[in-house]
Amino acid sequence: xxxxxxxxxxxxNSGQPAEHLVDSFIKAQSRVAAQSTSFIQCDSTPYAQKIRxxxxxxxxxxxxxxxxxxxxTSLAGETMEFTDLISYLxxxxxxxxxxxxxxxxCNDLLERIPAFERGMLYTAxxxxxxxxxxxxxxxxxxxxxxxxxxxxHYISSPPTTRYIYENHETAVISGTSIKPGGVVFYGDFxxxxxxxxxxxxxxxxxxxxxxxxxEALGQMAEYAHCVWQAQPTxxxxxxxxxxxxxMDLILFARSGYRRxxxxxxxxxxxxxxxxxxxxIVDSIRGLWFLLIQPPEKFGHFTGISRLAxxxxxxxxxxxxxxxxxxKESDDTLKIKSRISRKVGVNLRTAYLLVVRYKGGDAVLKxxxxxxxxxxxxxxxxxxxxxxxxxxxxxxxxxVIVPDFLGYRLEYILMEHCGEPLVSxxxxxxxxxxxxxxxxSDASSVVQKVCACLLQAARAGVLHRDVSAGNITxxxxxxxxxxxxxxxxxxxxxxxxxxxxxxxTWGIDLDKITKNEDARDGVxxxxxxxxxxxxxxxxxxxxxxxxxxxLYVVLAVLSYIGPSKSGTNVxxxxxxxxxxxxxxxxxxxxxGAHYLRHFxxxxxxxxxxxxxxxxxxxxxxxxxxxxxxxxxxANIDERxxxxxxxxxxxxxKHFGRCFPDSTLVASDAEGINASLKRRFETAAITDxxxxxxxxxxKKPDNQENxxxxxxxx
Numbered sequence: 001x002x003x004x005x006x007x008x009x010x011x012x013n014s015g016q017p018a019e020h021l022v023d024s025f026i027k028a029q030s031r032v033a034a035q036s037t038s039f040i041q042c043d044s045t046p047y048a049q050k051i052r053x054x055x056x057x058x059x060x061x062x063x064x065x066x067x068x069x070x071x072x073t074s075l076a077g078e079t080m081e082f083t084d085l086i087s088y089l090x091x092x093x094x095x096x097x098x099x100x101x102x103x104x105x106c107n108d109l110l111e112r113i114p115a116f117e118r119g120m121l122y123t124a125x126x127x128x129x130x131x132x133x134x135x136x137x138x139x140x141x142x143x144x145x146x147x148x149x150x151x152x153h154y155i156s157s158p159p160t161t162r163y164i165y166e167n168h169e170t171a172v173i174s175g176t177s178i179k180p181g182g183v184v185f186y187g188d189f190x191x192x193x194x195x196x197x198x199x200x201x202x203x204x205x206x207x208x209x210x211x212x213x214x215e216a217l218g219q220m221a222e223y224a225h226c227v228w229q230a231q232p233t234x235x236x237x238x239x240x241x242x243x244x245x246x247m248d249l250i251l252f253a254r255s256g257y258r259r260x261x262x263x264x265x266x267x268x269x270x271x272x273x274x275x276x277x278x279x280i281v282d283s284i285r286g287l288w289f290l291l292i293q294p295p296e297k298f299g300h301f302t303g304i305s306r307l308a309x310x311x312x313x314x315x316x317x318x319x320x321x322x323x324x325x326x327k328e329s330d331d332t333l334k335i336k337s338r339i340s341r342k343v344g345v346n347l348r349t350a351y352l353l354v355v356r357y358k359g360g361d362a363v364l365k366x367x368x369x370x371x372x373x374x375x376x377x378x379x380x381x382x383x384x385x386x387x388x389x390x391x392x393x394x395x396x397x398x399v400i401v402p403d404f405l406g407y408r409l410e411y412i413l414m415e416h417c418g419e420p421l422v423s424x425x426x427x428x429x430x431x432x433x434x435x436x437x438x439x440s441d442a443s444s445v446v447q448k449v450c451a452c453l454l455q456a457a458r459a460g461v462l463h464r465d466v467s468a469g470n471i472t473x474x475x476x477x478x479x480x481x482x483x484x485x486x487x488x489x490x491x492x493x494x495x496x497x498x499x500x501x502x503x504t505w506g507i508d509l510d511k512i513t514k515n516e517d518a519r520d521g522v523x524x525x526x527x528x529x530x531x532x533x534x535x536x537x538x539x540x541x542x543x544x545x546x547x548x549x550l551y552v553v554l555a556v557l558s559y560i561g562p563s564k565s566g567t568n569v570x571x572x573x574x575x576x577x578x579x580x581x582x583x584x585x586x587x588x589x590x591g592a593h594y595l596r597h598f599x600x601x602x603x604x605x606x607x608x609x610x611x612x613x614x615x616x617x618x619x620x621x622x623x624x625x626x627x628x629x630x631x632x633a634n635i636d637e638r639x640x641x642x643x644x645x646x647x648x649x650x651x652k653h654f655g656r657c658f659p660d661s662t663l664v665a666s667d668a669e670g671i672n673a674s675l676k677r678r679f680e681t682a683a684i685t686d687x688x689x690x691x692x693x694x695x696x697k698k699p700d701n702q703e704n705x706x707x708x709x710x711x712x
Contacts, residue, residue, distance in 0.1 A: 386459025418474025
């Protein structure tokens with residue numbers, strides 16, 4: 001096939017080398033490039049195949065480069081002195097002892113240290129152009145030499161964990177797509193995979209400039225991300241970074257990264273001086289001190305051992321020690337499986353682990369959060385003292401790492417609360433025989449989660465992260481999980497409870513609340529955020545949480561019916577905060593059809609009755625639709641309408657949430673019938689929007705409850 005001579009493809013006599021074709025494609029105008037590509041896609045000659053292959057490789061490289069650049073720029077970083085790191089890890093005395101005993105460990109290496117000069121690597125008998133693989137080989141020589149020494153003469157006791165170094169330049173680590181220069185694995189495991197990685201080594205011929213370092217940082221951050229995802233007991237992930245003659249330690253923590261200069265590991269010229277030799281020896285000795293530390297002192301909050309599979313938590317809320325145990329007892333946990341949850345490379349994250357505890361299944365939650373936030377366990381203490389329904393039972397909780405570079409690690413051991421609501425609906429939505437059960441589940445979620453949120457607000461806590469993933473179902477029971485983004489309401493928190501929680505957890509709830517007030521008010525899962533939260537309004541109320549319940553139920557209901565995909569809801573989740581907020585208000589303004597606007601095509605009559613009541617609680621005040629006001633007013637003007645809440649909650653929950661209400665149980669039937677008629681006749685339609693004034697009319701003598709009790 002002959003190609004048209006359009007400037008992208010060489011003519012038969014142009015003499016343009018084939019390897020330059022990719023660059024020609026990229027630099028050309030997109031329209032012409034697309035046209036030429038269409039010709040090439042139809043051609044099967046080796047010439048066209050090479051173009052396609054080169055173009056695909058270039059595209060893949062650019063995709064990887066862009067991903068790593070984005071990852072690197074998302075990380076906050078600082079430099080840190082080696083001595084400061086030793087002090088921060090609490091290893092000063094160990095390092096002093098090591099320093100006194102390890103002066104000679106590099107003696108046999110001195111004559112073999114290469115020199116790096118003018119792009120060449122020089123040894124005693126060779127001279128070769130420098131490449132990354134040569135740096136990796138030299139590091140491997142250093143490691144193997146030091147590892148072969150008798151450790152007893154330079155540390156007080158032999159390492160309790162055996163490490164194994166492997167070159168991974170040409171082979172990916174099992175379970176990943178990454179190929180670091182070298183990897184140190186834990187040696188007592190049967191397989192060498194990402195679950196058993198201790199640290200990485202990465203080498204670059206050049207990498208000292210800011211630009212080159214950021215490119216390498218993104219690559220190393222990908223390595224760290226793989227470890228964070230695979231190893232729940234991590235405190236930080238170390239990477240040894242070789243660039244030219246220099247060696248750094250990059251330490252990835254939840255707050256970002258720290259760059260610790262270790263010094264030279266190669267001569268920087270063929271003219272060798274004693275002072276430079278001493279610097280190289282000190283650099284290698286410093287690195288080796290870190291490499292021989294056990295996992296619980298360098299990277300983890302507990303030991304790593306295949307032979308000790310049980311975890312033992314000491315009872316101390318403020319600083320819990322976690323040890324490994326070989327035998328099961330009433331106080332030990334054994335990890336059985338992971339509950340899938342996204343783990344990022346930095347900032348807040350949480351691991352959910354199914355564990356065996358006292359003969360049954362429980363869930364261990366390990367969560368990282370900024371130290372200025374209150375621990376989630378402290379919020380559960382407040383909720384349990386307030387006798388809040390539909391929260392998980394907490395067996396024990398505490399702080400494992402009080403502060404590592406600005407982040408705290410805590411644990412919560414709780415009852416197993418079943419499957420997330422979204423998983424239940426996704427699994428059963430296509431089964432017609434389970435449709436009525438799903439409608440019943442949705443109704444139960446509306447009643448019970450709203451009751452939980454109202455009770456929690458009276459106890460002094462707002463949830464602020466209600467989503468389809470943290471509402472769970474188990475054996476007909478409903479639970480509201482994940483209170484880590486919760487916030488204390490000072491006006492309703494009992495003074496004795498506050499004092500007890502402060503002393504137990506070593507925190508100051510008043511100070512934490514003030515810090516929260518000054519922070520960004522946008523918390524939660526974007527798809528389920530209330531309109532006020534989406535608009536960045538920082539004065540939260542229980543109505544914002546209840547609004548999230550409505551969006552959660554609409555989202556899971558959208559899986560039932562003809563589409564079975566929740567398309568409308570998922571598409572909304574991709575929009576900006578402002579578009580989401582205004583779109584939600586627009587959908588809710590149409591009282592007759594709002595369910596369909598959110599992608600819901602099927603429902604039961606009783607469920608529709610609950611959802612209509614909930615919509616009116618959230619978007620109607622004194623008979624007027626107030627959706628537009630919610631977009632701009634910083635103070636939540638919604639007030640408690642006991643008539644509507646009685647429909648949503650039912651008698652049992654209403655009495656628990658509003659113990660001082662003047663409404664009595666005997667009113668329930670009449671109220672339900674009256675309000676049902678109002679919802680049906682006063683719904684806003686496309687052709688009759690002026691009926692909004694008729695929505696939810698109450699007797700003149702029925703006052704709204706003071707909303708301040710539910711506001712932060």
